[in-house]
Amino acid sequence: MAQLTRKDLTGFLARQGILVAFALFMIGFALANQRFLDVDNVFGVIRSSAILGIMALGVTFVVIGGNLDLSVGSMMSFSTIVVLDLHDKLGPTLAIPAMFALTMGLGAFIGFLVGYLKLNSLIVTLGMLSAIHGLTLTWSGGKNMDIADKEGTWFSVFGQGSVAGIPVPILMFAGLAVVLSLLLTKTPFGRKVYAVGGNGTAATFSGVPRARVVFQTYLISSFCVAMAGLMQASRSLGSQNTVGQGMELEVLAAVILGGASLLGGSGTIFKTVIGVLILGFIQNGLLLVGLEFYVQYVVTWVIIILAVWLDIAAKRGRLWSPIA
């Protein structure tokens, strides 16, 4: 049997640091609370992470392509409100495609600004965060949106249904993760996303249409947001205007926790899923340990920053370095 040297170990930690951190969190929480690893609880966490998770899948494309998307939270509020409102006006069969079209229209607009006009994505999506929030409030007149007949609609299936005992949100999250993972790693398009994010100039010099690729990453991101909005609306059949508020940062945290570089060019769907689960299990674990809800915000973010630091430290092979 091969000798396990210290170098092998650091190498392993550097590559799989985030998985190790994940395992440590799980063990820690499991020791602290018996219920943590119950099947019910685990399913519950994954299910409640699914909405965030699906948004993170889309943002993964944007980040690998070298950009940011801070608009996803308020865009998710928009799609939720819109689909609920149209549900009663057009019926669910028309409401769903209409909502997808509107949401992806917003994504296309952002993609146009960032891709073709080459505006800074931080500024554009920060502005859109605000603008879309205003759009949502205008649409709803500032009121909560509810479906009139909550009992009699099949619309609830996306958020509340289950197939063979597995909740639909989990199936949708898993299914989308598989499809998008294939798209990212196996298709020419995915290759171009990595190239554009890794070195946009070299990609251009290789005949990769950089603007179009960036545009498409935002289209994917908005598609995922529409999916998330559909699930959110279907789960509660009613919603406030602010349902997605603040989620853009959690989504970004999950993507970065998964190890995608904010500079672009690296990251995978699998890693993002791990990032999403870590985030979900941390929050759940803290709840089970009995931490007060408000304190959870603080502790969650401390843990995220610690995890990211450990990840970087493992890559560097030391905890601190004068150069990045």
Place this chain on the structure above:
Amino acid sequence: MTDQTPALRLEGIVKTFPGVRALDDVSFAVLPGEVHALMGENGAGKSTLMKVLGGIHQPDTGQIFIAEQPTVMTSPLQAKAQGVVFIHQELSLADELSVAENIFLGELPRKSLGRVDWQALYDTTDAILKTLNVGFDARTRVGDLSIANQQMVEIARALTVDPRAVIFDEPTASLTDAEKVVLFDVIADLKGRGVGIIYISHRMEEIFKITDRISVLRDGQYRGTLETAQTDEDEVTQLMIGRSLDLSRNASHHEMGDVAIEVRDLSCGKLYQDVSFSVRRGEVVGFYGLVGAGRTEIAETIFGLRNPSAGSILLDGQEVRINSPVEAIRHGISLVPEDRKGQGLVLSMNCRDNMTLPQVDDLTAGPFVSDGAEVAIFDQYRDKLDIRTPGWRQLVGNLSGGNQQKIVIGKWLSMHPSVLIVDEPTRGIDVGSKSEIHNLIRGLAAQGYAVIVISSEMPEVLHVSDRIVAMYHGRVMREFTSEEVSEDSLIQAISGIESDQVA
């Protein structure tokens, strides 16, 4: 010039980088009141020497003396405190600040409570500007000045200390003839004050006009110092290029095919004007000139990265408009860019993915990229170009410069282009790989490719080209066949000297 203590003296400077001996025992001295030219080809070690002088690099061995006092340079700021000041080719001024603020940046005169003493600042600055005879004052916003005047601000900045030595690095690169006259006046004035001046330039004409002595570097070695009054351009050129070079001309012996690409009166704003040339299948045409002569910009235009302002491009006799690299590639044009890491490669991707990037859309089985097709292409060009890598999964950033360049070349050869443009194919590549790449380029011509090679290295251009286009300041000065070209005439052509003795 009298025999005095040198203002600045370098002795036995050696500087090595991994794999390169950038400076090999360089010694020379600048006297007070002397304009001393430092010449050498690109890559001869001038920049490295200046970085050693400015304290950016520490020499491995050797010593710097200022007024015969041994001195260790640790930073440009410290060098300035020692009286050694640099006027860089690239200006480093803050556009939004006034002339005075730029000149005294970081050392603004103060009053009590840390307030800036504006009156003193403007008065001191105006006093300095007066000695330079410039037409602007201390309060002018730097962004409103012409490039030449901005350079004057840099010079004024140098004069805030009492300089012993001032180094001008290609100062006339972006100046008009009228502006040059002003600059030369200032240099004459500095000279009159007993300042030692190092003047780095490729332009023979200027060198012979304003310098007293000329020191030459070649391949990191000091090759001697000539009295300007007692030498001529030929002697300097010989010293720069050396006799040791294998200048075997490689005119092709195979039959040339039809004209693959023809460029007629192509212009792109101020970058280049009225450029015409053609390349036949089986022919290598070299573009030689100084950095900034417009060669790269022409290549980028042909590759669809720039829009020409006038003129036309013909492929196989048909006029084409090329608006993007995607279109250029469709027309069978390939470009190996000059900046390998910045433009040629995605360092975070593996060797195979880099090589197949331009054609990844065509290497599919169903919706997915075909692993087999990709690996087949990679294997083919790895063998053909002798790329040394542990495997295609290796990140391209981990390869040596030569192997990285071969990945880029392989990327474009696998596209089977009809016109291949190679910009600075051997920049930063070790000697062994260099000749491999030269042979490769010759071999491609023999196979019937039309090849354009852009290079700033004369031996390279002479070695690989069937014809050479010499450029100066955005214009084609002359075209040489490989039989008629001489180093002297080539160097004269790219230095802007009109040649009257046409063979």
